[in-house]
Amino acid sequence: MKSVDEQMELLTQGVANLIDEKDLRKKLERGKPLRAKLGVDPTSPDLHLGHSVVLEKLRQFQLLGHQAVLIIGDFTAQIGDPSGRSKTRPPLSRDDILANAKTYTDQAFQILDKDKTEIVFNGDWFNKMTFAEVIQLNAKVTMQQMLQREDFRNRIDKGQEVRLHEIQYPIVQGWDSVVVESDVELGGTDQLFNILVGRDLQKADGQEPQVVMCMPILEGLDGIQKMSKSLNNYIGVSEAPGEMFGKMMSISDELMAKYSVLLLGEAIDPEVHPMESKKSLAAKIVSRYHSGAAAAEARENWETMFSKKDLASADLPEYQIGERSDLIGVVQNAYAETFDQKKSGGDVRRLIQQGSIQLDGEKITDVKAAPSWTEGQILKLDKKRSVRILV
RNA sequence: GGGUAGUUACCGAAGCGGUCAAACGGGGCAGACUGUAAAUCUGCUGGCUAUGCCUUCGAAGGUUCGAAUCCUUCACUGCCCA
Numbered sequence: 001m002k003s004v005d006e007q008m009e010l011l012t013q014g015v016a017n018l019i020d021e022k023d024l025r026k027k028l029e030r031g032k033p034l035r036a037k038l039g040v041d042p043t044s045p046d047l048h049l050g051h052s053v054v055l056e057k058l059r060q061f062q063l064l065g066h067q068a069v070l071i072i073g074d075f076t077a078q079i080g081d082p083s084g085r086s087k088t089r090p091p092l093s094r095d096d097i098l099a100n101a102k103t104y105t106d107q108a109f110q111i112l113d114k115d116k117t118e119i120v121f122n123g124d125w126f127n128k129m130t131f132a133e134v135i136q137l138n139a140k141v142t143m144q145q146m147l148q149r150e151d152f153r154n155r156i157d158k159g160q161e162v163r164l165h166e167i168q169y170p171i172v173q174g175w176d177s178v179v180v181e182s183d184v185e186l187g188g189t190d191q192l193f194n195i196l197v198g199r200d201l202q203k204a205d206g207q208e209p210q211v212v213m214c215m216p217i218l219e220g221l222d223g224i225q226k227m228s229k230s231l232n233n234y235i236g237v238s239e240a241p242g243e244m245f246g247k248m249m250s251i252s253d254e255l256m257a258k259y260s261v262l263l264l265g266e267a268i269d270p271e272v273h274p275m276e277s278k279k280s281l282a283a284k285i286v287s288r289y290h291s292g293a294a295a296a297e298a299r300e301n302w303e304t305m306f307s308k309k310d311l312a313s314a315d316l317p318e319y320q321i322g323e324r325s326d327l328i329g330v331v332q333n334a335y336a337e338t339f340d341q342k343k344s345g346g347d348v349r350r351l352i353q354q355g356s357i358q359l360d361g362e363k364i365t366d367v368k369a370a371p372s373w374t375e376g377q378i379l380k381l382d383k384k385r386s387v388r389i390l391v
Numbered sequence: 392g393g394g395u396a397g398u399u400a401c402c403g404a405a406g407c408g409g410u411c412a413a414a415c416g417g418g419g420c421a422g423a424c425u426g427u428a429a430a431u432c433u434g435c436u437g438g439c440u441a442u443g444c445c446u447u448c449g450a451a452g453g454u455u456c457g458a459a460u461c462c463u464u465c466a467c468u469g470c471c472c473a
Contacts, residue, residue, distance in 0.1 A: 246427075253428050275426045306427055326440070347420075350435050354421050368440090382420085384427060 004028045007064050013265055014057070016189045017214035019196070024211045027183050036061040037182035037210070039071040039122075039173060045103035048234035049285070050218040050227030053262050054186050055111040057215055061184070068117045069180050070108070072101045075123040076172060107237055110289060122176050140204045141171055141197065149193045174198035177210050184211040218262055221247060223255040241290045242315075245298035246384065248282035249306075256281060311361075311378050311386055319379070319387040327369045331357060334379065334387050356382045 002010075007028055012018060027034055038058050047055075058068050074097045105119065129137075146167045147153060170193060177185055177198030185195045192214050199209035217226045220233025227234045235247045251259065253274045260268050260281050268277050279299060287295035305314040319334045332348045335341040343351075355363050358380040359371055377389040 250427055253426095256428080273426080274428070278426085278428075302427090324440085328440070343420095344437085345439065345441090346435095346437080349441090351421060354434060355423095356421050383422085 002064060010060060010064065011057075011213075014053075014215065014262060015213055016216040017192055017212060019199075019212040023209070024184070024213075027208075027211065034061065034066040034183040035069050035181060036066055037069045037071060037177060037180055037185045038187070039073055039176060039185075040104060040108075041073045041077055042097050042100040042104055043077050044229055045100040045107075046229055047104065047107040047237045048227055048229065049237065049259075049263060050220070050234065052111060052237060053218050054188060054215045055108060056263075057186055057213070059111050059113070062113045062116045068112060069182060070105070070112075070117055070119045071176050071180065072104070072119065072121045073173075074098075074101065074121045075126040076169070110237055120180060122172075122179075125175075125179050126172065137171060137175060138168075140201055143167075145197075145200070146170065170194040170197040171201070174201040178202050178205050178207060181207060182210045183208075184213055186213050186215065188217050189214045190217060216262060219255060219258065221251055221255075223252050235285075237289050241286045241294040241298040242301060244286050244289065245282045245295070245302050248285055249278055249302065250384075251278070253278075305386075311380065314386075316378065316386050316388045318390050320390040321373050325370060325373060327352065327357070327364060327371060328367065330373075330379070331381060334381060335385075338387050339381075339385055351382065356380075 004025060008021075008025060011024070012021070018024065036058055038054060062068050074094075077097050077100075101121075109117075149170065152167065173194045174197035176182075177195075178201050182198070185198055187195055192212065195210070195212045195214070199212065202209045219225065220227035220231055221235070222231075222233045225231055225233060235244055239247075248259075256274070256278050257268045260266050260277075264281070264284060268274075268281075279302075283295040283299050286298050301315045304310050305316075317338045319330075319338050321330060322333055324330060324333065328345060328348050331351065332343055332345065335343045335348075349367050351357055352367050352369075353365060355365055357364050360377050361380075364371070373389055373391050375389065375391045378386055379389055380386040
């Protein structure tokens with residue numbers, strides 16, 4: 001095992017909030033493996049790079065010989081959406097939750113070491129609690145403490161409602177820490193408050209409080225809002241190499257610098273041309289989730305398509321002409337079947353009229369066109385997407 | 392419980408009897424320019440195999456030749472008072 005100083009250096013790298021450094025050092029000095037907790041919500045199972053930031057940190061703990069404890073919030077998921085003004089989601093069924101948890105962990109093990117991960121479901125203890133026990137748990141915290149949380153306070157100031165179950169949330173999450181006896185809890189910076197509650201509950205229970213370690217929130221591809229599936233500004237960890245590479249290339253230079261630090265722990269070299277830096281960043285990400293070979297191939301194909309603009313020799317998805325052979329129908333189905341993009345007839349008309357559609361390099365702007373399709377033609381749908389036609 | 396203001400498309404917000412598929416802004420999409428960057432400029436942005444047809448302005452009814460606009464009831468939300 002590495003020395004405490006070495007561990008401290010690695011573990012604190014890239015961390016946004018650490019409470020506190022002394023506690024962490026003290027725990028490490030004992031030389032016993034730490035229990036590093038991460039709680040996840042099995043509501044939306046698809047992992048993206050935003051989640052990976054904290055998972056990578058957890059992986060680091062594993063590499064240093066510590067124990068990862070992954071808590072699947074099956075109990076919390078059944079209650080519904082905790083922090084939010086968002087509309088109440090339909091409560092998930094038991095089966096959905098288990099299926100989600102499976103997808104989640106399968107993807108998480110692309111990053112984490114499965115053999116060194118303890119997986120627990122918090123329903124195991126919460127489903128057994130009696131109401132009296134719930135009340136006792138609530139007695140451990142004060143209203144004032146809960147109201148310190150910024151989003152509760154804001155909502156109260158603005159006269160918006162705060163439901164009582166919402167203020168239970170931090171308590172529930174905090175109790176998890178007591179049950180699993182965590183030494184460190186990881187999370188995004190938005191989890192700071194909840195993780196702190198865990199500390200309080202542990203102290204109240206005579207345990208040594210956990211160290212709080214919050215990772216920065218990764219912005220999505222737009223560079224403004226946090227990466228999330230619903231905003232469609234994400235890169236999923238199980239996306240195809242070409243897809244990943246392309247998405248990475250579309251980010252802004254500013255965002256590239258952040259990604260590089262958060263995802264790779266490396267700063268961008270200002271001497272290198274930004275595009276070159278971006279390609280190398282994209283390739284590194286692809287090789288992390290696929291392989292070095294896949295990354296090299298993705299890069300080469302990308303260069304063929306976009307730098308050399310040589311669509312003919314690029315590796316393009318194929319589209320089989322179906323029942324509809326008119327231009328609108330073909331474009332619409334090609335989007336749907338090859339790129340999973342739903343476009344309405346109006347959207348497609350617009351694309352055609354605005355000169356987005358090209359067949360073998362020729363723009364087609366006539367909405368009513370019905371080209372005679374032949375095998376191997378290249379249909380360009382927009383700047384980023386093209387397909388090879390099969391008849 | 393009382394009073395009051397509101398509920399319009401992805402979001403914010405105009406519209407207050409016909410010229411409304413609904414101004415404007417944001418967001419989104421596409422094109423031009425580029426490095427699939429940023430910035431900028433231009434166009435589009437309910438659905439439909441489409442010079443027309445269909446479904447929208449919280450919900451349901453009603454008045455009218457005609458309703459997002461007027462009336463009634465209901466639901467929800469904010470604010471003030473208790």
